[in-house]
Amino acid sequence: MSKKFLLLGCSGEVGSRLSISLLKSGSIVFGVRGDRPCKIEHVNHSCLKVNLLDPNVDLAIEKFKPEVLIHTAWITAPNTFWESTLNFDWVRASKSIIKKFKENGGKYLVVTSTCAEYSWEKMSPLSENSLENPKSIYGKAKLELLNWVRTSDIPFLWTRTFFQFGLLEPTGRLVPSLIDSLLLGKNYVIRNENDIRDFVYIKDVVSVIENLISQQQLGIMNIGSGIGLEIRSISTKIAKTIGREDLLQFQGSDRMKSSVVSNTDQLIPVLKKFQWTDLDSALAETIKVRARSISKSGLL
Numbered sequence: 414m415s416k417k418f419l420l421l422g423c424s425g426e427v428g429s430r431l432s433i434s435l436l437k438s439g440s441i442v443f444g445v446r447g448d449r450p451c452k453i454e455h456v457n458h459s460c461l462k463v464n465l466l467d468p469n470v471d472l473a474i475e476k477f478k479p480e481v482l483i484h485t486a487w488i489t490a491p492n493t494f495w496e497s498t499l500n501f502d503w504v505r506a507s508k509s510i511i512k513k514f515k516e517n518g519g520k521y522l523v524v525t526s527t528c529a530e531y532s533w534e535k536m537s538p539l540s541e542n543s544l545e546n547p548k549s550i551y552g553k554a555k556l557e558l559l560n561w562v563r564t565s566d567i568p569f570l571w572t573r574t575f576f577q578f579g580l581l582e583p584t585g586r587l588v589p590s591l592i593d594s595l596l597l598g599k600n601y602v603i604r605n606e607n608d609i610r611d612f613v614y615i616k617d618v619v620s621v622i623e624n625l626i627s628q629q630q631l632g633i634m635n636i637g638s639g640i641g642l643e644i645r646s647i648s649t650k651i652a653k654t655i656g657r658e659d660l661l662q663f664q665g666s667d668r669m670k671s672s673v674v675s676n677t678d679q680l681i682p683v684l685k686k687f688q689w690t691d692l693d694s695a696l697a698e699t700i701k702v703r704a705r706s707i708s709k710s711g712l713l
Contacts, residue, residue: 415457418442419479419514422486423460424449427525430619430713431483432458443477445486445653465510466502474513482514483523483626491585495529500545500554507558515567522562522569528611528673530556530573530639538676541573542632559633568612570630571669572622575637575675578700579615581706586625588612592703595657602662607643609672611637614695624684637675638689647692654696 418435422428422443429451432442436455444451451460463470465486487503488494511522529552532544547553562569569594578588594601613636621636645663652658681687 415619416440416481417477418481418483419445419474419477420483420485421445421465421510421593422447422484423453424451425485425489426482426597426615427619428485428582429453430616431485431622434619434623437550443473443474443479445472447486458606463498464645465506466499468506470506472510472513473602473707474510474517478517479514479519480541481521481523481626482511482519483525484510485525487555489583491583491590494585495549495551497550500550500670501557504554504558504561505543505551508561509611511565511567512563515565520568523622524558524562524569524571526555526571526573527633527676528573529553530559531673533671535671536672538639538674539635540676541635541679564692568627568629568631571633572615573633573635575611575613575635575673577613577615577618577693580702582615583594585649586646588651588699589703591651592655592700595652595655595660596700596707598657598705600660600662601648602664603644603648604664605666605668605670606643606648606663607670608644609670609674610644610647611640611674612642612647614690616695617690621680621684621687624687628683630683634683635675635677637677637678637680639675639677639681641672641674642692650693651700654693654700 418440420432421444423432424446432453435442437459446462488499506521518710530545530547531539531551547556567692582589584590591601652661
């Protein structure tokens with residue numbers, strides 16, 4: 414008998430790829446999306462466009478009775494999601510959906526979250542047991558939901574992705590914003606160039622989540638490569654690949670540099686022989702895809 418999945422955010426970069434993978438494995442996927450169109454066509458896939466923040470929204474959970482809920486939806490508005498009060502509306506909406514899922518026989522909850530739940534004040538790699546002390550509203554809201562889930566008596570997997578990049582993710586983060594600016598011939602200013610971050614290719618993020626779900630892993634799991642790169646280094650690599658180093662500008666900062674890198678001690682034994690995508694290949698593919706998208710829009 415096919416397993417039933419309810420997937421929130423089925424048209425997103427992560428959600429769409431997870432949906433396709435689950436469908437290929439023979440599962441039934443009921444997807445929920447916002448304004449972004451869903452391009453998945455499959456006999457075992459249906460998709461509902463709704464506003465999940467509407468307290469009266471009906472996801473037909475009582476009728477569909479999903480066994481697994483995968484929650485990849487959240488506010489992603491460029492440059493605003495970090496401090497938007499809508500983050501707490503998402504907490505409220507998420508609690509309501511998860512409660513209904515559990516009441517209707519739900520057996521396994523998966524939530525994609527963020528390394529922003531941790532304190533970033535130390536230079537050492539962050540493990541799943543590191544101090545949870547988010548500074549942003551985004552991180553605080555995610556942690557509030559996690560703490561509620563911890564008391565909800567439902568088996569759950571909570572992934573904390575580090576600095577995801579790649580393909581057609583929304584602008585507002587460093588990699589997509591930098592690529593688009595350089596492709597369009599615009600100058601781009603890099604601040605805090607000495608900060609160190611753990612950049613993870615979106616295809617790898619999805620592969621890791623698929624792996625964890627297939628094993629029915631429980632608890633918190635970091636999704637990061639364990640490799641730290643300086644902002645200056647990855648920015649220069651992107652500019653060289655595009656051939657527009659002349660448009661890259663570095664602005665000094667008096668702020669002490671920070672390092673946000675995953676400790677992979679818990680993840681690697683679970684993934685076993687998993688191979689992370691080579692950074693040069695990931696950036697080259699991303700630049701190619703974004704150049705094609707900009708060209709189709711008539712801007713390039």
